Amino acid sequence: MIEFTLWDIARNLLLAARWTVLLSLIAFVGGGVVGLLLLAMRVSPIAWLRRVVVLYVEVFQGTPLLMQLFLAFFGLPLLGVDVSPWVAATVTLTLYTSAYLVDIWRGCVEAVPRGQWAAGASLGMTFSQQLRYIVWPQARKIAVAPTVGFLVQVVKSTALASIIGFTELTKTGTMITNAAFRPFPIYGMVAMIYFAMCFPLTWYARVLEKRQKIGQHR
Secondary structure (H helix, E strand, O other), X not given: OOOOOHHHHHHHHHHHHHHHHHHHHHHHHHHHHHHHHHXXXXXXXXXHHHHHHHHHHHHHHHOOHHHHHHHHHHHHHHHOOOOOHHHHHHHHHXXXXXXXXXXXXXXXXXXXXXXXXXXXXXXXXXXXHHHHHHHHHHHHHHHXXXXXXXXXXHHHHHHHHHHHOOOOHXXXXXXXXXXXXXXXXXXXXXXXXXXXXXXXXXXXXXXXXXXXXXXXXX
């Protein structure tokens, strides 16, 4: 058994938390970019584009994230594509995040009165121009709070990447536990670090939601 002081444990966990934060940011930003493209397809007047996005969302929301990570990490090599835990985790979490963000944002777009679309059409705008210049700026204000709230889910979901060998916060906690045989204080610290990352986001999402409600009642 290796002797670790509490400071040694905390320092190693904090260093590993950097990778959790980085993975969360990549998944969130990448998922946002993909989600915007999917959103344009989802609200498009072209029926087959909408069906493609609906199927995409059903697949990623209807299957466990862990299974998606397994398929990316263990399945792609069978097709001749060699992937590292880093690549498998970032790609899977990006696609997973985009499937939820497009659903959140679709609801926000649909909350904008249909008359706004008609107003844009009356000005001779194309569908993409209506979405970009009229509808999305209004929907974005509604979308901020739930989007920030979903970021909390993304941060917590990164823990599953430890199963395929990605060394982030949870994986590092497990490795230290296997060496030091002190699971309670180690996993307790892991939980506190996750809480420290997630609570400010949760609090901020609630503040934004309250501001939005106040704005609607004015």
